[in-house]
Amino acid sequence: MAVSQTNLAWTTLLDVGPSERGRRRLHDRLAHALRTAIRDDRLAEGAALPPSRALAEELGYSRWVVTEAYGQLIAEGYLSARVGSATRVSWTPDTSPDTAPPPRAPARPPIRYDLAPGLPDLRAFPRRRWADAVRAVTGSAVHYDLGLPDPTGHAALRTTVAQYLRRSRGADAHAASVSVSVCAGVTDGLVRTCRALRAEGIADVAVEDPGWGRLRDAATSAGLRVHPVPVDHDGLRVDDLARTPARAVIVGAAHQFPTGTVLSPARRARLVRWAREVDGFVIEDDYDAEFRYDHHPVAVMQGMDPSRVFLLGSVSKTLSPALGLGWLVAPAVMTPALRATNLVAAAPPVLDQLALATFIDRGWYDAHLRAARRRFRSRRDLLVRTLGAQVPEGRVASTAAGLHILLHLPDGADTRGAVKAAAAAGLRLADLDDYRAKRSAERGLVLGYGNISDTDIPPAVALLRQALRSTVPRPRPNAD
Amino acid sequence: MAVSQTNLAWTTLLDVGPSERGRRRLHDRLAHALRTAIRDDRLAEGAALPPSRALAEELGYSRWVVTEAYGQLIAEGYLSARVGSATRVSWTPDTSPDTAPPPRAPARPPIRYDLAPGLPDLRAFPRRRWADAVRAVTGSAVHYDLGLPDPTGHAALRTTVAQYLRRSRGADAHAASVSVSVCAGVTDGLVRTCRALRAEGIADVAVEDPGWGRLRDAATSAGLRVHPVPVDHDGLRVDDLARTPARAVIVGAAHQFPTGTVLSPARRARLVRWAREVDGFVIEDDYDAEFRYDHHPVAVMQGMDPSRVFLLGSVSKTLSPALGLGWLVAPAVMTPALRATNLVAAAPPVLDQLALATFIDRGWYDAHLRAARRRFRSRRDLLVRTLGAQVPEGRVASTAAGLHILLHLPDGADTRGAVKAAAAAGLRLADLDDYRAKRSAERGLVLGYGNISDTDIPPAVALLRQALRSTVPRPRPNAD
Numbered sequence: 001m002a003v004s005q006t007n008l009a010w011t012t013l014l015d016v017g018p019s020e021r022g023r024r025r026l027h028d029r030l031a032h033a034l035r036t037a038i039r040d041d042r043l044a045e046g047a048a049l050p051p052s053r054a055l056a057e058e059l060g061y062s063r064w065v066v067t068e069a070y071g072q073l074i075a076e077g078y079l080s081a082r083v084g085s086a087t088r089v090s091w092t093p094d095t096s097p098d099t100a101p102p103p104r105a106p107a108r109p110p111i112r113y114d115l116a117p118g119l120p121d122l123r124a125f126p127r128r129r130w131a132d133a134v135r136a137v138t139g140s141a142v143h144y145d146l147g148l149p150d151p152t153g154h155a156a157l158r159t160t161v162a163q164y165l166r167r168s169r170g171a172d173a174h175a176a177s178v179s180v181s182v183c184a185g186v187t188d189g190l191v192r193t194c195r196a197l198r199a200e201g202i203a204d205v206a207v208e209d210p211g212w213g214r215l216r217d218a219a220t221s222a223g224l225r226v227h228p229v230p231v232d233h234d235g236l237r238v239d240d241l242a243r244t245p246a247r248a249v250i251v252g253a254a255h256q257f258p259t260g261t262v263l264s265p266a267r268r269a270r271l272v273r274w275a276r277e278v279d280g281f282v283i284e285d286d287y288d289a290e291f292r293y294d295h296h297p298v299a300v301m302q303g304m305d306p307s308r309v310f311l312l313g314s315v316s317k318t319l320s321p322a323l324g325l326g327w328l329v330a331p332a333v334m335t336p337a338l339r340a341t342n343l344v345a346a347a348p349p350v351l352d353q354l355a356l357a358t359f360i361d362r363g364w365y366d367a368h369l370r371a372a373r374r375r376f377r378s379r380r381d382l383l384v385r386t387l388g389a390q391v392p393e394g395r396v397a398s399t400a401a402g403l404h405i406l407l408h409l410p411d412g413a414d415t416r417g418a419v420k421a422a423a424a425a426g427l428r429l430a431d432l433d434d435y436r437a438k439r440s441a442e443r444g445l446v447l448g449y450g451n452i453s454d455t456d457i458p459p460a461v462a463l464l465r466q467a468l469r470s471t472v473p474r475p476r477p478n479a480d
Numbered sequence: 481m482a483v484s485q486t487n488l489a490w491t492t493l494l495d496v497g498p499s500e501r502g503r504r505r506l507h508d509r510l511a512h513a514l515r516t517a518i519r520d521d522r523l524a525e526g527a528a529l530p531p532s533r534a535l536a537e538e539l540g541y542s543r544w545v546v547t548e549a550y551g552q553l554i555a556e557g558y559l560s561a562r563v564g565s566a567t568r569v570s571w572t573p574d575t576s577p578d579t580a581p582p583p584r585a586p587a588r589p590p591i592r593y594d595l596a597p598g599l600p601d602l603r604a605f606p607r608r609r610w611a612d613a614v615r616a617v618t619g620s621a622v623h624y625d626l627g628l629p630d631p632t633g634h635a636a637l638r639t640t641v642a643q644y645l646r647r648s649r650g651a652d653a654h655a656a657s658v659s660v661s662v663c664a665g666v667t668d669g670l671v672r673t674c675r676a677l678r679a680e681g682i683a684d685v686a687v688e689d690p691g692w693g694r695l696r697d698a699a700t701s702a703g704l705r706v707h708p709v710p711v712d713h714d715g716l717r718v719d720d721l722a723r724t725p726a727r728a729v730i731v732g733a734a735h736q737f738p739t740g741t742v743l744s745p746a747r748r749a750r751l752v753r754w755a756r757e758v759d760g761f762v763i764e765d766d767y768d769a770e771f772r773y774d775h776h777p778v779a780v781m782q783g784m785d786p787s788r789v790f791l792l793g794s795v796s797k798t799l800s801p802a803l804g805l806g807w808l809v810a811p812a813v814m815t816p817a818l819r820a821t822n823l824v825a826a827a828p829p830v831l832d833q834l835a836l837a838t839f840i841d842r843g844w845y846d847a848h849l850r851a852a853r854r855r856f857r858s859r860r861d862l863l864v865r866t867l868g869a870q871v872p873e874g875r876v877a878s879t880a881a882g883l884h885i886l887l888h889l890p891d892g893a894d895t896r897g898a899v900k901a902a903a904a905a906g907l908r909l910a911d912l913d914d915y916r917a918k919r920s921a922e923r924g925l926v927l928g929y930g931n932i933s934d935t936d937i938p939p940a941v942a943l944l945r946q947a948l949r950s951t952v953p954r955p956r957p958n959a960d
Contacts, residue, residue, distance in 0.1 A: 028776065035650060039783065068776075076650070076779045077748035091749060094756065094785050122623040130831075131618040138611040143602040146800040147931070170515060170556070184826045268557035269571060276574065296508065296548075299556045303519065305574050320626040322830035346664045349832055350802035351610075451627070 010050070010058050013037055026061060027068035034069060038078050039093050048086035049079065112426035113460035117258065117404035117448030118321075124372065125320050129364050130355065137354035149350045151342035153182025153327075157353040160360050161327045165311070168366075169286065170299025171329060172306040179335045181328050184348050185314040185321070186285055187218050189328035190250065193283055193310050194222030196330075196337035197248055202280065206246035208236055210435040212257050215250050215285065224248075228437035231256055235263035238270045247280030253301050254289035258435050258446040260398020260406055268301050275308040281331070286313040288402030290369050293377045295400070307331045315356065317403060317450070318369060324348055325356050376403060376450070379457070383449050386461045391468065394445075403450035406432065409468070413443040417471035418464075427463040490530070490538050493517055506541060507548035514549060518558050519573050528566035529559065592906035593940035597738065597884035597928030598801075604852065605800050609844050610835065617834035625834065629827045632819070633662025633807075640837040641807045644845070645791070649766065650779025651809060652786040659815045661808050664828050665794040665801070666765055667698050669808035670730065673763055673790050674702030676810075676817035677728055682760065686726035688716055690915040692737050695730050695765065704728075708917035711736055715743035718750045727760030733781050734769035738915050738926040740878020740886055748781050755788040761811070766793040768882030770849050773857045775880070787811045795836065797883060797930070798849060804828055805836050856883060856930070859937070863929050866941045871948065874925075883930035886912065889948070893923040897951035898944075907943040 014033040037043045049055065052066040059066075070087055073079040080090040145154070152158070158180045165171035165180075173180055183189040194205065205219050209228035219226050227244040230237050236251050251271065253263040263271070275282050284301050292298070302311035306329075314326030325348050330338055347353070359365055384396050387407060398406040409415060415431045422429045432444035445464075452460060494513040517523045529535065532546040539546075550567055553559040560570040625634070632638070638660045645651035645660075653660055663669040674685065685699050689708035699706050707724040710717050716731050731751065733743040743751070755762050764781050772778070782791035786809075794806030805828050810818055827833070839845055864876050867887060878886040889895060895911045902909045912924035925944075932940060 031776075031779075032650070035779065035783065039652065072776055072778070074745055075742075075775065077745040077781070077784065080745065090745075091784060094787050119627055122626040125623075125626050127618050131615040134614045134618070135611040138607050138614070143605075146602040146605050146802045147599055148801050149804070170512065172519065188826060262555075265554055265557040265560070265570075295555065296511075296552055298552075299511075299515065301557075303515065304557065304571060307574050321628050322626045324629070324826055324829040346668060346804055349804040349829060352829055352832065 010055065013042060014059075027065045027072070030059075030061070030065060030069040031072040034073055035076070035078055038073075038089055038091055041093050043089050045089050045092040047089045049088065051086070110426060111423075111428050113456050113463065114428045114451055115447045115449070115460055115464070116428045116430045117446050117450075118317075119448065119451035120317050120320065120403060121372065121375065122320060122451050123453070124368075124375065126364065126368055129359065129368075130319075133355040133358040133362070133364070134351060137358055138351055141351065141354060145350055145354065149347045151347050152179070152339070153347050154350055154353040154357070157182050157357040158327075160357040162329075164360055164365070165300070165313070165327075165329065169289065169297070169311075169313075170303050171311055172303045173311075173329050177332055178306045179330050179332055179338065181330070181338065182347055182353055183326050183328050184324045185316055185326040186287070186312045187214055189312040189314075189326055190215060190218045190283065190285070191222055192328065192338055192341045193312070193330065194219045194224050195341045196334050197281065198223050199337045199340060200334070202247045204244065204246040204248075205283075206241050206244050206249040207437075208251060208256060209437040210258055210432065211250075211252075211437070212287075213435065216437070219250065230438075231259050231261055233261060235261045235267050236271065238267055238274055241271075242274055242278075247278045248283060249275075249280075250283045250285060251301075252285045252287045254286055254292070254298055255398075255400075255402040257287055257402075258398070258404065258406060258430075258432060260400070260402060260404070262298060262400065263301075268304065272301060272305045272308055275305070281308055281310060283310045283312065286311060288317055288404075289313075290318055291373055291376055291403060292401040293373070293380065293399075297401075302329060307333065310334075318365075318372065323352065323356075325352060379449050379452075379454055380405065382454055382457050383447065383461070386457055387447075387464075390461045390465045393468075404446055404448040407445045407447055409443040409445065411441050411443060413468070414471040415443050415445055418445070418467040421470045422463060422467035425463050425467065427460055427467065429464065429467070490535065493522060494539075507545045507552070510539075510541070510545060510549040511552040514553055515556070515558055518553075518569055518571055521573050523569050525569050525572040527569045529568065531566070590906060591903075591908050593936050593943065594908045594931055595927045595929070595940055595944070596908045596910045597926050597930075598797075599928065599931035600797050600800065600883060601852065601855065602800060602931050603933070604848075604855065606844065606848055609839065609848075610799075613835040613838040613842075613844070614831060617838055618831055621831065621834060625830055629830045631827050632659070633827050634830055634833045634837070637662050637833040637837040638807075640840050642809075644840055645780070645793070645807075645809065648846075649769065649777070649791075649793075650783050651791055652783045653791075653809050657812055658786045659810050659812055659818065661810070661818065662827055662833055663806050663808050664804045665796050665806040666767070666792045667694055669792040669794075669806055670695060670698045670763065670765070671702055672808060672818055672821045673792070673810065674699045674704050675821045676814050677761065678703050679817045679820060680814070682727045684724065684726040684728075685763075686721050686724050686729040687917075688731060688736060689917040690738055690912060691730075691732075691917070692767075693915065696917070699730065710918075711739050711741055713741060715741045715747050716751065718747055718754055721751075722754055722758075727758045728763060729755075729760075730763045730765060731781075732765045732767045734766055734772070734778055735878075735880075735882040737767055737882075738878070738884065738886060738910075738912060740880070740882060740884070742778060742880065743781075748784065752781060752785045752788055755785070761788055761790060763790045763792065766791060768797055768884075769793075770798055771853055771856055771883060772881040773853070773860065773879075777881075782809060787813065790814075798845075798852065803832065803836075805832060859929050859932075859934055860885065862934055862937050863927065863941070866937055867927075867944075870941050870945045873948075884926055884928040887925045887927055889923040889925065891921050891923060893948070894951040895923050895925055898925070898947040901950045902943060902947035905943050905947065907940055907947065909944065909947070 053063050056063040056066045078091045079087050081087045162173035162180045165173045205224045206227045206229045207216050208231050216226050227246050229241045289297055300311055302309040311329040315323055395408040396405055419429045419431050430446040533543050536543040536546045558571045559567050561567045642653035642660045645653045685704045686707045686709045687696050688711045696706050707726050709721045769777055780791055782789040791809040795803055875888040876885055899909045899911045910926040
């Protein structure tokens, strides 16, 4: 009963399976089953397959189905056929152990409250208007817009962003003296900028200390040497900067991260003069600038000298980092060097670019910012009040703008231990130390309030208080 | 009449202008006008501004408007004020000539017909369904999805792409043995792959010759040395590859660009064995693979050895390059090195990723591909027929798959001249020579038919014929 035995063997060996989604044809499914059997080493190299007529009979298919499947696998290199000889398996899978998956990270306790900085209010993302903008541009885009994208960004968004930056940020974004390009965000824009500087012979760049590590990393990845420069209550110390070999500096003038300092008027002028003296550049990260609570937003430094200042911005802190949309305003003289970096850095998807242009042009962005500013101001007040009552040993700073505050703690406070204890209790915090290039005795926590609801602030601060208390060694109770 | 003179001077100097969009407040507009006057050097450094009360009177504003505007510009570093002294301009704009814009490229004649390769049918982009998919996910995404994106891509799209690649491309895309990540397209995926290889100590990579220059450039930009390897009628010559120091090779197995060769079964097996022998990798660019007309699509090589083959793909040739969405399937052993490249390469926007997942999951992608395949097959037939009638000296090849064909021309044909003559007549063509690393006597044109309408093919081919004729020196007519 060879036929029935073989029948049993082949139907068992080949899991042709039921029709998947009703779309795959029978010969495709047979080819898939044979391919899988070869890959899993159930059909070894050199093994002869039954003649197509025989296998067709055994499986109850027409012979055509089997010849099609064999032909497919011959084309793919899994089978080989010679005239007058059986069709044979011509492939051996690799069973060496390096196909093993890498070890997984251990599971972390769930985050109930997030006071780490960096996110806007994700619950307030204007979903309906964003979808409306995408639908409008998906219908109205010309065919050409769906072709190869302009690597510097779509002209419509570049024009809209230039207008927005002139109108709302006091930028000098006229097309003639500067180049306005679209990028995926501040990090992307910074990587392009640093590559362009490197190509122009600038090898050293200064960064603020403390500062955002990702900016340092982006500069390093572009091949630049990074020099940390301290920040004081007036912002970046330009005297210290002038003592480094840097010819470019990355600076958060509007609301430095994480200290929250606003660069003082004298320092702003001083910094641009420094750039002229060293024939260098200021790279202005317009971080958090849209949210200024005590005053009108300070205009960007870029306007003071568009031939010396790059301006980087994005919608990551105003709408959502998931949109991946930002801009880069650069001195026109840098246009060729920046263009050269486009080779390996694609522009964001065109429909998203057009959607953002529509979103801004219809006034929805301004309306969103106004509402967000009101919401964040009252949330900041609530957080500061709650901290004042619950964590009296802390001193709150960096409250004038942005989406985070700085909670200074007494020297010797175990902020690292507090962050750990808080995480174990479901509260995410950020240690000021994590943003420093050089050690300091100052202790503090960076508290972001963008993405926490007002009702969650009291319980989050209560957990923060507990975490701080738990890391202070309590005086021993007297025995009896 | 000093007051009236000054009044005239200040109202002339400061173009406060009408309310812009009705949103900007008066003090903002005054600050803007002052800032612009300083930047344009109409108010020189050191110049004293009128006392706020005087300027307010002259302009007819309340004094508060002027003190707000002065305060704003003091904060920005444009003005300085000392107690008991006038508010003075403290900034000088840079008037050096390096702010001049770079020279513009000369205007080109408009393109009426596009036979250059690289684009799908942009008129057939499924606008409505794409907008529906975006709307659906914009409404249904959880808040967390709008936060910091996973740099390897959203899990929903990674799962959907893995299923699609298993089902339609015969890939081995199980999460355990490989890492599936989302990227902005094939170039982006290749840059990441090359950086990861470089980090793992691989410094030499081979590419196909002729081939797509952008792939070479991407490898070079990642710091790899590039070795061109010839392609014959069976695809990449693995014997020649084995004589290079390369330990990785970028190959278009399904439809090589621009020759259109399908890598032969023997070569496929040979190539993967080569990778095992040199402890190296094959980087499979699954270019044009979805459009195969004479046979079912050949499964990817990646399935033959997922520990040795990277698989790169995108929707650029199936939907639109403007979407900026692609994938990278990599051996699990490369996961850490690939993760390290994420620092400076953001994932595509999350809503687009979710939209593509929905688009595939609802069966819309398969339906689009089926319709496109039918459309392209009949368009290819029309193009081949028209060329046969109009350009009999040409020999058509590379027709089995993809969105371009190769038109071989007699040795000595002036293809460069023909491309130029065609461009002057409004027809875009691509010279085979432009894709070569090494010179060759073979002459040919690469004709893309993805983005030309059927009705435009006859006039486009007529222009092509004229361009070819115009570059052949005509025999002189006898002088009667």
